[in-house]
Amino acid sequence: MAVPEDVCSQLRCRFAVLLPHLNERQRRLALATEARLLGHGGIRTVARIAEVSETTVRRGVSELDAGAGLPSGRIRAPGGGRKRAEEIDPALLKALLGLVEPDERGDPESPLRWTTKSLRNLAEELSRQGHPVSAPTVGRLLRQEGFSLQANVKTLEGAQHPDRDAQFRYINEQVKQHQADGEPMISVDTKKREQIGRLPMAGREWRPKGEPVQVEDHHFFFSGPDVQQAIPYGIYDITRNTGWVNVGVDHDTSVFAVESIRRWWQSRGSLDYPHATRLLITSDAGGSNGYRYRVWKSELAALAAETGLSITVCHFPPGTSKWNKIEHRLFSHITHNWRGRPLTSHEVVVKTIAATRTRGGLRVEAVLDTDDYPTGIAISKERFQALPLERHAVHSTWNYTLHPQDASDAAAPAPVGEAGGPARRRQAMLHRLADERLTGLSSARLEELATALAPAQAARAHQRYSEQRGGRARRATGKLRGSKPLFDDAARLLLTLLYQRQVCSLNVLADLLEVTATCIADHVKETREVLEDHDHDPGVAAVRFPTTDALLTFLDSDQRPARYGIIERLSHPVLTGLTRDELHQLTQRLAPRQTALAERLGHQRRGGPRQPGTRSGVFPQKISNSERVLLTILYMRKLCTLDVLTEALGDVCRSSTGNAVRETRPLLQQEGHTPVPAPTRYRTADELFAAVPPDSDTPTG
Incomplete structure (x- = not known):
């Protein structure tokens, strides 16, 4: 029997209003009730109007006829629907935990060890391992096991100090x-x-839509x-x-x-x-x-x-x-x-x-x-x-x-930052260190040399800036005003001359000027190369100062260190068999060979050339080159033993004296100088000094 059109229209209206508010079982029972009221042909009519299958409506009719209800709160009978993925594949959960657990507990060979462990990546890796699963299911399993998205937290403080x-x-x-x-x-x-x-x-700020602040895309333009x-x-x-x-x-x-x-x-x-x-x-x-x-x-x-x-x-x-x-x-x-x-x-x-x-x-x-x-x-x-x-x-x-x-x-x-503090003391000390006795140059000659080297020093500075930047400057200078360095070009030249002439060590200069030794070393390295380019030989100072007090005492009262007096007495012609002028000329002739020998020995100790960035140059030794020549001549003349020479110097060990003589003897032989043996051999340093007459300057023996 055909259902009238007006009845069908009423059903459409009721279904449109009622069905969206019902669950699966309620909809099924409501459709079954309408089908039973329509009689023959009602199941097909209701299914067509509600756009469901006839099987669904017939199932509802059967449930109405049976009259048996479901347990409270359930829509489907127990056991209905598709089983969960972890029930179908019991090994799925274990495989998932092996991927996401911390490295010390998980699989150390996990293919996701060094990649982002997103839900999609985890699902793809599990499917590759033979556990097909979707990304939402992976998320459900992780939440079920107590996992959540977490950022890093800054709590580790490294090794804790015992008195923390x-x-x-x-x-x-x-x-x-x-x-x-x-x-x-x-x-x-x-x-x-x-x-x-x-x-x-970093961060965001409220602005008109589509008008963000425009900024540079790279930072290296500002380096x-x-x-x-x-x-x-x-x-x-x-x-x-x-x-x-x-x-x-x-x-x-x-x-x-x-x-x-x-x-x-x-x-x-x-x-x-x-x-x-x-x-x-x-x-x-x-x-x-x-x-x-x-x-x-x-x-x-x-x-x-x-x-x-x-x-x-x-x-x-x-x-x-x-x-x-x-x-x-x-x-x-x-x-x-x-x-x-x-x-x-x-x-x-x-x-x-x-x-x-x-x-x-x-x-x-x-x-x-x-x-x-x-x-x-x-x-x-x-x-x-x-x-x-x-x-x-x-x-x-x-x-x-x-x-x-x-x-x-x-x-x-005194405050360091004030002009009356170390800044003024530093300038006064630099003025004192420019003494001709230390630099080997008069004030006029030193100023002339500084003027001649100034362009080369500026070029070296620009070269250093270029190396720091990794290329030419991309921006004009951006400082509010030129920053004043600790030392200008003239001061850097002075420090380099003092160091190259072995007047004192870098630590002594640093204490005098109240700066770090590293700061002076960088200036010395750069300026030394400029001096070499201009073929300027600074020579070696006649006096060396091991401490700041010794250097200041010399500048104030011309009092030289005890080592200077010892060398003066040992270089007497009575002991050397040479006049002082002859000894000086011999020392000057051997100086280039000694420098080459020192470089060769340094190369052997290092096992290769110097590493980039090292200072190189002259390093003050316990025994200077001129002293090495003097000691070697005294030893070759058989005036005394190495122990006596070591005792005479007073501030070196026997091995240093022996190394100096061993390294310098071949140089004297190459020069063709063979010292004449002395007629007397001295067993102590006191006997050696006693043999020096106070006013004699003629060679003996």
């Missing part, structure tokens, strides 16, 4: 004591330096020694929750670090704590404010003398810098404030830092510091030992106090 916890407790006690007394406490550190320019910055940079050094006041940032443009040195603290105290600290007598500084163990640097402590001593404050410094143990308050109470907010914003100028850096605010009440001030802070500055041991530094009983390396000292006191430390 004790240091943390000590810092906490110091902070509580200063807080109870109302004394200032600051946390200091240097934030990551930033390059100035249209460079991409090289002349690129502008910003070095933010932060001071965070722990008690007042305020920040003060000094933005430098030169180098992050200990002088710059203490100068930043000095500026904070002058602009904010002295106003916020007008009655302060002590200052507590917490800082990292490394960087420009590291506990190993003498300059850092010397500058703090100068600051203590200026302000009258007792400055206590407590360093966090190595590897625990993130515990420093300034990291997550100041620097993190600054980074968040300039996210997505290119730092195109120093003004942008300063104003962006100064605009940093938080709901917790943080306020920040920032200033630009355009002063020069050259690297290579050092403090001698003598000056460091004179500092008013008191080490604490608890880990004295990390905890110490610098007491104020009267600035009028001659022993008071």
Whole structure:
């Protein structure tokens, strides 16, 4: 029997409204009810209108006739539907865990060990191993086993220092004591330096749609020694929750670090704590404010003398810098404030830092510091030992106090960063070292040589800059103004002459000029090559100075080291059989051969040529070349034994004397010089010196 069209229309309306709200079983029963009401042909009609199969409707009719319901909460009978993948393939879960478990537990030969373990990659690898599965199923299995997407967490601190916890407790006690007394406490550190320019910055910022800030696609356009940079050094006041940032443009040195603290105290600290007598500084163990640097402590001593404050410094143990308050109470907010914003100028850096605010009440001030802070500055041991530094009983390396000292006191430390400090003393010392007795040149001749070598020195400097950049400059110089180096071209020439003439060692020069020996070594290496290109032979100085005191004494009173007097007596014609002029001429003739021999022996010891970047040049020896010739002549004349010669020199060992004679004897034989044997043999150094008449200058024997 055909179903009327109006009945079909009503069914369509009911199904469209009702069926979307029913589950699978409810829809089946509802369709079966309508089919039974229609009678013969109802199943086919309902299936056609509802767009389902007739089998579904017949199943519903059977369920209505049977009258048996399903357990509460179920739609299908137990056992219905497709089985889970892990039930069909019991080895699937084990294979999956072998891919995603940590390396120490999983399969070390897993093909996904070095690739991203995404759901799709995991599914493809499992299918390749014979466990066909989809990416969603892999995700369900991982969640079922307690896995989740996780990022790295910075918790590992490397090897922990045995006094780590004790240091943390000590810092906490110091902070509580200063807080109870109302004394200032600051946390200091240097934030990551930033390059100035249209460079991409991490993070995003609200802008009109389709109008992002355009930045450079590569950083290498902003590389090289002349690129502008910003070095933010932060001071965070722990008690007042305020920040003060000094933005430098030169180098992050200990002088710059203490100068930043000095500026904070002058602009904010002295106003916020007008009655302060002590200052507590917490800082990292490394960087420009590291506990190993003498300059850092010397500058703090100068600051203590200026302000009258007792400055206590407590360093966090190595590897625990993130515990420093300034990291997550100041620097993190600054980074968040300039996210997505290119730092195109120093003004942008300063104003962006100064605009940093938080709901917790943080306020920040920032200033630009355009002063020069050259690297290579050092403090001698003598000056460091004179500092008013008191080490604490608890880990004295990390905890110490610098007491104020009267600035009028001659022993008071002078700030390194001031013109009246080492900068002025360095210039005065360079003027003294330009003595003709040390350089072998008059002041006019030295100035003339410096003028002649200046263009070649400038060319060497540009060559070094090109090597540092990896090519020619891609940008014009970007510094606010030319940075003044520690030594100009004339000073570098002077240092090279002193070193090449073996006046003293690099360590002695470094102590005199209050710089590092490495700083002088770099200048010597570059300038030595310029001297060689101009065929200038600096010669060898007649006097060598092992200590700074000996050199200063010579400059003040012309008092020469004891070694000089010993050599003068041993070179007397009575002992050598030669006049002093003949001995000098012989020494000059042998000098090139001695240099070649030293280079050959060095090549043998190294097993090959010098490595790139080494200083090369002349290295002061315990026994100079002229002394080697003298000792060899005395020994070949059979005046005494090697032990007597060693005793006469006083500050060398027998092996050094023996090596000098062994290496120099073949050179004398090649020169054709055969010393005449002496008539007398001396058994002690005293007998040898006693044989020298005070006023005789004629050869004997």
